[in-house]
Amino acid sequence: MKRRDGSFVPWAAQRIAKASREDADAPIFGAPLAKARALSPAERRLVSAFPDRGADPAGLQKALARLLDRSLANGRTPRFENQLFSGVADPAMAGALLGLFSNNTVSTGEIAPLATEMERAVLSWLLRLVPWDGARAGGSATPGGSFSNLLAMYLARKAAEARHGADAIPRLAYFVSRAGHYSIPKGADLVGLPRGAMIEVPTDAEERMRPDLLADAVRDARRQGRIPFLVIATSGTTVAGALDPVRDIARVAESERLWLHVDAAWGCFGLLGPDAARFRAGLERADSVTFDEHKHGGAPVAWSWLLVRNGAALEELRPPTGGGYLFHRKDAVREEADLGLTSLACGKPFMALASWLAWKSMGATGWKRRVAHAAKLTRRFRDGIAASDRWELALEPQTWLVVFRPKVPAVTSRVARDAVSRDLRRRINASGRWMINLCPMPDGYAFRAIFTNPLMTESHVDELLAHLARSAGASS
Numbered sequence: 323m324k325r326r327d328g329s330f331v332p333w334a335a336q337r338i339a340k341a342s343r344e345d346a347d348a349p350i351f352g353a354p355l356a357k358a359r360a361l362s363p364a365e366r367r368l369v370s371a372f373p374d375r376g377a378d379p380a381g382l383q384k385a386l387a388r389l390l391d392r393s394l395a396n397g398r399t400p401r402f403e404n405q406l407f408s409g410v411a412d413p414a415m416a417g418a419l420l421g422l423f424s425n426n427t428v429s430t431g432e433i434a435p436l437a438t439e440m441e442r443a444v445l446s447w448l449l450r451l452v453p454w455d456g457a458r459a460g461g462s463a464t465p466g467g468s469f470s471n472l473l474a475m476y477l478a479r480k481a482a483e484a485r486h487g488a489d490a491i492p493r494l495a496y497f498v499s500r501a502g503h504y505s506i507p508k509g510a511d512l513v514g515l516p517r518g519a520m521i522e523v524p525t526d527a528e529e530r531m532r533p534d535l536l537a538d539a540v541r542d543a544r545r546q547g548r549i550p551f552l553v554i555a556t557s558g559t560t561v562a563g564a565l566d567p568v569r570d571i572a573r574v575a576e577s578e579r580l581w582l583h584v585d586a587a588w589g590c591f592g593l594l595g596p597d598a599a600r601f602r603a604g605l606e607r608a609d610s611v612t613f614d615e616h617k618h619g620g621a622p623v624a625w626s627w628l629l630v631r632n633g634a635a636l637e638e639l640r641p642p643t644g645g646g647y648l649f650h651r652k653d654a655v656r657e658e659a660d661l662g663l664t665s666l667a668c669g670k671p672f673m674a675l676a677s678w679l680a681w682k683s684m685g686a687t688g689w690k691r692r693v694a695h696a697a698k699l700t701r702r703f704r705d706g707i708a709a710s711d712r713w714e715l716a717l718e719p720q721t722w723l724v725v726f727r728p729k730v731p732a733v734t735s736r737v738a739r740d741a742v743s744r745d746l747r748r749r750i751n752a753s754g755r756w757m758i759n760l761c762p763m764p765d766g767y768a769f770r771a772i773f774t775n776p777l778m779t780e781s782h783v784d785e786l787l788a789h790l791a792r793s794a795g796a797s798s
């Protein structure tokens with residue numbers, strides 16, 4: 323058989339190298355945001371046609387290059403404000419690329435000695451940030467915050483089952499604020515909880531869960547014969563970046579014997595910043611914490627951890643049967659280091675290299691600077707919006723994002739306000755320079771700007787404020 327491979331990796335590496343050399347302050351890989359074109363009919367045919375026969379590598383690379391340049395939206399620029407991941411750290415990307423290239427899988431120490439050591443090292447560094455007994459705590463790497471939340475719900479459900487028996491499952495109830503992430507009800511479904519198991523706890527005016535109403539809701543649920551077993555607090559809600567009062571929620575969790583999961587997918591990196599105490603408060607009582615590295619943490623999408631106060635809880639993930647082809651039980655001592663035993667996955671990429679390299683190159687002091695930089699930019703943007711005659715703050719920022727909306731006459735209906743916001747978003751993004759998102763708030767749509775990309779500077783913030791002023795001016 324004619325050997326055809328061997329030319330793609332150097333080709334891809336060359337493109338990446340070229341793009342990263344141009345990366346300094348305006349990274350570009352693909353087309354500028356909203357300028358990413360929809361595919362032409364011919365391009366769509368090229369993408370979807372079933373490949374009966376293999377293509378000539380040079381021709382295929384040329385065609386793919388064209389697609390990447392014209393139709394891939396550039397998610398690397400600090401002007402990408404659409405989602406919470408923005409700002410992959412250069413060493414993290416390098417680590418991820420090398421880790422993927424190795425094609426190693428972190429299942430057993432035998433096949434992945436280095437990957438295993440590195441994953442364990444990063445886990446131990448993350449556990450230092452949480453006020454737990456480090457010797458007892460544990461964690462499992464996952465492919466994203468949704469998976470970490472799912473895993474937390476699985477462990478909580480298993481603990482409830484052990485305590486109340488399997489017959490109790492249809493009566494289980496869990497509590498989360500209205501602002502909790504959508505992965506939570508999805509996770510509940512996946513771990514076999516009935517749809518009605520979720521009880522939404524109202525938030526205060528700052529989008530934080532009301533612990534007093536949590537306590538009421540737990541009592542009501544018990545009165546109705548339900549079995550409360552889990553509360554999920556969010557440290558950095560997806561839309562508003564709000565910090566639920568974990569300490570007060572923990573008190574309720576403790577007195578009601580609920581598993582406390584803290585979804586800190588967004589807020590976790592506050593633990594590395596200059597005001598870490600604000601993010602740590604109450605975590606000592608948490609049973610599990612979701613810690614995303616691809617949001618503020620500089621890792622490429624998607625890379626997360628579930629940290630657990632009692633590492634033994636992860637034993638629930640051990641294969642109930644099977645797995646003998648991989649985990650050789652005779653070698654039990656060595657096997658205890660096998661991360662695959664306490665992982666959702668069997669095959670898992672060597673992504674720990676991304677975090678390891680980022681941490682080693684930045685150090686704790688580098689992270690602190692990074693979080694402080696994000697806070698400084700957030701303040702600058704917040705002040706700009708507060709001083710604007712076209713825009714207003716929807717909330718005071720609690721983390722590194724600002725939620726704001728256009729000023730409209732007080733009599734404007736919600737429907738009309740939302741229509742103005744949608745139109746404004748189109749104008750803002752049409753330039754192809756910035757991409758910013760609309761998010762639902764209790765009183766209608768608001769805009770959300772995110773400041774965690776370390777490439778973002780004060781002049782980017784000023785540019786965004788000017789762009790917003792122009793866009794709003796043009797629409798009035």
Ligand SMILES: Cc1ncc(COP(=O)(O)O)c(C=O)c1O
Pocket residue numbers: 406465466467468469471503505556558559560585586587588614624625626
């Ligand atoms: C608070 C929170 N939890 C969980 C998630 C899900 O994370 P992922 O996108 O890694 O699945 C998000 C995503 O934005 C989030 O904001």
